[in-house]
Each structure stands twice: as C-alpha cells, then as structure tokens.
Amino acid sequence: MINYAIVGCGRVSSYHANAIVQDENSRLVACCEVKTDQLKQFSRTYNCKPYTDINEMLNNENIDVVIIATGNSSHLKLIDIAAKHKKHILCEKPLALTKDDCVKAINLCKENNVKLYEVKQNRFNKPVAKLKNIFDDGKLGKLVLGNSTIRWFRDQDYYDKNEWHGKRNTDGGMLYTQAIHDIDLLLWFMGNVRSVQSNMATLLHNIETEDVATAILEFENGALGVIEATTCTYPKDTEGSLTIIGDKGTVKIGGISMNKVDIWQVKDDNTDTSELNTYPENVYGFGHKDLISCLTNSLIENKDSSFLVDGKQALKSVEVIEAIIKSAETGQKVYIQKT
CATH class of the missing domain: 3.30.360.10 (Dihydrodipicolinate Reductase; domain 2)
Structure with a gap:
C-alpha cells in the first residue's frame, strides 16, 4: 500500500484524490491547505486528516508520496520541504517556472534519495x-x-x-x-x-x-x-x-x-x-486514475515507467x-x- 498526501485542496486536487481512492493499492491519508474552509470540505469528502502546516503533516503521518497541487510559483519551496522529509513527490505542472529552479528541484530529490515526478496525465x-x-x-x-x-x-x-x-x-x-x-x-x-x-x-x-x-x-x-x-x-x-x-x-x-x-x-x-x-467533460480528461496506478505500481515494484514524467x-x-x-x-x- 502506498500512502499519499495532497498539498493544496483547490480544483485540481479532487482529480488526484478520486484517482487515489479508486486504486486498491493507494490510500489518501492526509491533506494540507491554508484556506480552512476548503481544507475542511476536502478532508470530509475524502476522509483524510487535515493540516494547515506541511511540516506538521509530514512529521505526524506515515506518507510515501506528496502530491503538490498548489500555485505554480510555490512548487520549488514545497518540493524542498517534502524531499527533506524523505518523501517521494508528484508535482503538478509546471515543475517550476525556470530551468534553474527545475534543476534545483531535481538535485534536491537526488540528494535526499527520493523520486520526483510531474503530473502529465495525458x-x-x-x-x-x-x-x-x-x-x-x-x-x-x-x-x-x-x-x-x-x-x-x-x-x-x-x-x-x-x-x-x-x-x-x-x-x-x-x-x-x-x-x-x-x-x-x-x-x-x-x-x-x-x-x-x-x-x-x-x-x-x-x-x-x-x-x-x-x-x-x-x-x-x-x-x-x-x-x-x-x-x-x-x-x-x-x-x-x-x-x-x-x-x-x-x-x-x-x-x-x-x-x-x-x-x-x-x-x-x-x-x-x-x-x-x-x-471527457473537460480538459482534465480521464488520465489521473492511470497515472496514480502507474506511480503506485512503480514504487511497489521499484521499477520506472516511461509513461511517468x-x-x-x-x-x-x-x-x-x-x-x-x-x-x-x-x-x-x-x-x-x-x-
């Protein structure tokens, strides 16, 4: 079983949460969001523990993968935190807004021996x-x-x-x-x-x-x-x-x-x-379920897939x-x- 936490409980996060709960080898254990009303609703809907502080969440919960689903410019900072807590990362696109910041993210994950992937469900x-x-x-x-x-x-x-x-x-x-x-x-x-x-x-x-x-x-x-x-x-x-x-x-x-x-x-x-x-009804499509399933199986089997970015x-x-x-x-x- 691979345990997931989602950081950012906005619109796109529901696609990840639904994909996780549909996969028999995946489990959503926690979520993190600074907007408390959004956090409470998301936590109730998906039966996961709510946090407003990512460090507290990562210290308290048994988490294998952190999904970063926040605004574009926040990604590198959150990758830094998750990597230093030794968590694998699935980050919404873009990984970062500059080439240099992407390289920093890659190096952070390499230094902390964790895997880094980007959401590209298509x-x-x-x-x-x-x-x-x-x-x-x-x-x-x-x-x-x-x-x-x-x-x-x-x-x-x-x-x-x-x-x-x-x-x-x-x-x-x-x-x-x-x-x-x-x-x-x-x-x-x-x-x-x-x-x-x-x-x-x-x-x-x-x-x-x-x-x-x-x-x-x-x-x-x-x-x-x-x-x-x-x-x-x-x-x-x-x-x-x-x-x-x-x-x-x-x-x-x-x-x-x-x-x-x-x-x-x-x-x-x-x-x-x-x-x-x-x-599909909208441009998000149907790919999130297969993305989560592929990532979970990849981590369980310790084998990369060419479909993961x-x-x-x-x-x-x-x-x-x-x-x-x-x-x-x-x-x-x-x-x-x-x-």
Missing part, C-alpha cells in the same frame, strides 16, 4: 498510449513534422478570481499553465529541440502574460515542429491536438485534450481506432517554454543547449 489517454506503443515499434518511420495545437478558452474571470493567474512571476503564462501538457507530448514523440523561433501576444485579456503564441521548432533529429496555443478560443475549449508525421505514418490525436483519433494512417498497422476514443523530462518542457518566451521577446531564434 500520456495515459488511450489514443496517446496506443500511439506510443506503435511509435516505439518504429511504425511511423523517419520523423518529418510534429504539431501541437491548443485552442482553449479562458475568460477574464478565470484570471481575476485567482490572484496568481496571468502573472509572469507566479503563473508563468498560458504556455506553462495550459500548453505544457501538449508540449510534453510533442517532445515525448519528436525528441529534443535544437532551436525555437516564436511570436507571442496578449490580445484579449488584461494580464501580464501571453494569451496567444506560435512557435516553429527544429528538433535534433532534423524534423520540424509547430506549436500554436491560445486561451482566446470563443466561446469554449475546442481543440487540444497532437499530430505526428513520419515517412510511414500520419497520426492526429484531437478532441479537446488529445482524447480521440482524428487521423490514423499508418503503414502495416491494423489498429481499431474506434476503441481508443474517449469523451520524471524531473529531467519535466525540465525539457520548461526549457522549450523559456526559449519560446525569449525568442518572442528578442525576435531572434533561440538555441537550446543540451542538458
């Missing part, structure tokens, strides 16, 4: 998982082009009701908070990025950060890529898609969050794609986002150094 989407299987078998052949499209909608109220949303130092921006899932999958299939050329703008929201961005990527393997992302898609989330093109196959996984097959044309492949489509993989997405922002600000192509 890796477990049925069409994504199937694509990964045939991709690893080489069925798509030589990679040519990868495309990530995020056409979502966030109104001004979304940014106003949480003081950290839409600010560069606390939120990071749309690329960190929304598009990072899609960027992770693009890199998972296409590999490391060599260079980025991008543009960004803030067109419809009263915020510090971007609400629309485009980027052209050059991968180390010679293939090219495109990222298109916005939170201005009126009147609702309409597309979160991934397209991978190779010389032996073309696959586009679409829906609102890479949850259904739009194109699946692969040489010598007889996949029944109708069995892969899912229809460790600290080094999480760092790669942040490196690309930093490069997109820098290119947009300078008007220059940005090269990413190998790490």
Whole structure:
C-alpha cells in the first residue's frame, strides 16, 4: 500500500484524490491547505486528516508520496520541504517556472534519495498510449513534422478570481499553465529541440502574460515542429491536438485534450481506432486514475515507467517554454543547449 498526501485542496486536487481512492493499492491519508474552509470540505469528502502546516503533516503521518497541487510559483519551496522529509513527490505542472529552479528541484530529490515526478496525465489517454506503443515499434518511420495545437478558452474571470493567474512571476503564462501538457507530448514523440523561433501576444485579456503564441521548432533529429496555443478560443475549449508525421505514418490525436483519433494512417498497422476514443467533460480528461496506478505500481515494484514524467523530462518542457518566451521577446531564434 502506498500512502499519499495532497498539498493544496483547490480544483485540481479532487482529480488526484478520486484517482487515489479508486486504486486498491493507494490510500489518501492526509491533506494540507491554508484556506480552512476548503481544507475542511476536502478532508470530509475524502476522509483524510487535515493540516494547515506541511511540516506538521509530514512529521505526524506515515506518507510515501506528496502530491503538490498548489500555485505554480510555490512548487520549488514545497518540493524542498517534502524531499527533506524523505518523501517521494508528484508535482503538478509546471515543475517550476525556470530551468534553474527545475534543476534545483531535481538535485534536491537526488540528494535526499527520493523520486520526483510531474503530473502529465495525458500520456495515459488511450489514443496517446496506443500511439506510443506503435511509435516505439518504429511504425511511423523517419520523423518529418510534429504539431501541437491548443485552442482553449479562458475568460477574464478565470484570471481575476485567482490572484496568481496571468502573472509572469507566479503563473508563468498560458504556455506553462495550459500548453505544457501538449508540449510534453510533442517532445515525448519528436525528441529534443535544437532551436525555437516564436511570436507571442496578449490580445484579449488584461494580464501580464501571453494569451496567444506560435512557435516553429527544429528538433535534433532534423524534423520540424509547430506549436500554436491560445486561451482566446470563443466561446469554449475546442481543440487540444497532437499530430505526428513520419515517412510511414500520419497520426492526429484531437478532441479537446488529445482524447480521440482524428487521423490514423499508418503503414502495416491494423489498429481499431474506434476503441481508443474517449469523451471527457473537460480538459482534465480521464488520465489521473492511470497515472496514480502507474506511480503506485512503480514504487511497489521499484521499477520506472516511461509513461511517468520524471524531473529531467519535466525540465525539457520548461526549457522549450523559456526559449519560446525569449525568442518572442528578442525576435531572434533561440538555441537550446543540451542538458
């Protein structure tokens, strides 16, 4: 049995809690939140012990994994605390808002001999998982082009009701908070990025950060890529898609969050794609249950899974986002150094 604690009892935390209680080898033992009303409700709903102080919780409870589900800029501080208490960590995206802070988080966990993972539940989407299987078998052949499209909608109220949303130092921006899932999958299939050329703008929201961005990527393997992302898609989330093109196959996984097959044309492949489509109510999807199950089994068996995003993989997405922002600000192509 793997014992979990959740830090941060906001909207996303319920997806983790529901996933934990559905897994027979996982148990939610505690939660931590500074907003007492939110804390009490969460504790009652999921029958776990409430705390307002993370150190007190980690000292008092038998916890194997801490899930960090707080605002983006708080992640490194909480990783530091959990790692020094010798707890494994599953951190909501982004791992941190800078490459340097990601490296600090990775080193903290390495020094304290604990595992560090980032929440990227879309890796477990049925069409994504199937694509990964045939991709690893080489069925798509030589990679040519990868495309990530995020056409979502966030109104001004979304940014106003949480003081950290839409600010560069606390939120990071749309690329960190929304598009990072899609960027992770693009890199998972296409590999490391060599260079980025991008543009960004803030067109419809009263915020510090971007609400629309485009980027052209050059991968180390010679293939090219495109990222298109916005939170201005009126009147609702309409597309979160991934397209991978190779010389032996073309696959586009679409829906609102890479949850259904739009194109699946692969040489010598007889996949029944109708069995892969899912229809979630929102962009959070159905992947949290499989993510928690995978993590729990990985810890029990002491065996890593390629579907789990460790600290080094999480760092790669942040490196690309930093490069997109820098290119947009300078008007220059940005090269990413190998790490």
